[in-house]
Amino acid sequence: MLVSESQLLRAWRTVAFVGHFSRVESLSSRGTNKILAYHSVGGGFHDDIDPDRLRRDIAYLDRHYELVDLPAVRRPSDEKRVALIFEDGYRDFAENVVPVLREYDVPATVFVIADAIGDPSFTHNDRFEYEYMDREDLLALLDEDLVTIGNHTRTHPKLAEVPPDRLEREIVGAKRRLERVLGVEVDRFSYPYNSCTDRAAAVVRESHDIGVAGRGRREHISAETNPEVIPQVNGANPFWEVRWDLSDAGTFVGSLADRLVGRAV
Template structure:
């Protein structure tokens, strides 16, 4: 183990121990917490996979969230004051959102934002399925489908346009843009490509669904300053995959909102929702 890596590993172990202690005692709920938070979900159902939680786990999440916090629509996390606010977001518009998540949202009467990768609606184009199962960090040519040949990566089950129209008509759900082809935007330099992936995808969603679309999610949480500029020109807000909460909601960057990963173990998610967890992170450095 390198000397540089030791403090980080010790810190991770310490936070895991605190998260387990918090799971048993809920001590973080006594912290005067003025931070708001955004939860990032992907799939809801079985079998388990990246970003997946079971339906039973999702229902337990909402039991906890509706008891401990005010569950709000995404823009409301930028407002300070009152009870701590938490917003729910879902990436990739999987079929299991329609089949499994939406009925539970209706049961608890809580809102959510669904981010749609437009080119995948109704089925994944040939050669693009790897984007749901591979990391752009590990592949220099990630935005080139021809660089990937892996028949073991199955097409994702993304909703059809008919299902999306039904979902978009539900007052609890707001549809947002997740680009056209789920590109790693951090590696896109061409302005025209950025506009097609961000603005063009938004326009198609609006045309096909008959709703206004002004929320954006960066695929893999990755972006460049050029991508943020295009999003800022075309949307009202955007979420990343950077971990954290909004310690000062009214001062938060609306185009780089951090999120808490909802598919982590329950004790870790609940501790990550606490402003205390991130205050301790600042102190540890």
């Protein structure tokens, strides 16, 4: 019987609910480093969460994990590591996220859409009236020791749907434009919509040090993880679900489910 994506998601959330509230998630807390991804924080855009929710999230994470810069999730440590990323480069990052990062002294990577810089009319879809950080906002971030700017393509397409002859423009062209505008090296990449193909990953591997994609429930992040396709967890989900997705138990159940159903949950 063919199982739909929505059915898989409902099943996963049922497992997460039971796993969290039964305290199974607390049985182990070592070995499964994670990347926690957010989008809008108080801006009203995609996956928006309240700034107070972000503050509570980081306060909890700071107590229970080692919060590290993105490359460190692939390095061995005695503590479980979590890295924070923020995608799309909304203006609310500068307004609402940076103060919380400073408060807890936590590093983060913000992934920026290159064509949104200097073009007030740009929008990567018609779901919201997006407000992106402009050149001045991004240049100000360069003075923030806790923040690293990454590449989120030129126009935010699903890379699996981009013709091969456009992949270089979307990935490498965006990197070059960001580096030209900001005057710094940009070596981190995030796949829009978590859409990744072998061809896209090959372009990222040749042009960036790190690429982030996927739901992040199913595999341990370690030195053996492919650096061009490191999995992530959605931080905008209910926090009980986030805690389950971060847990060793959640990773184990997710990988087992993958093997049973033949695809990612």
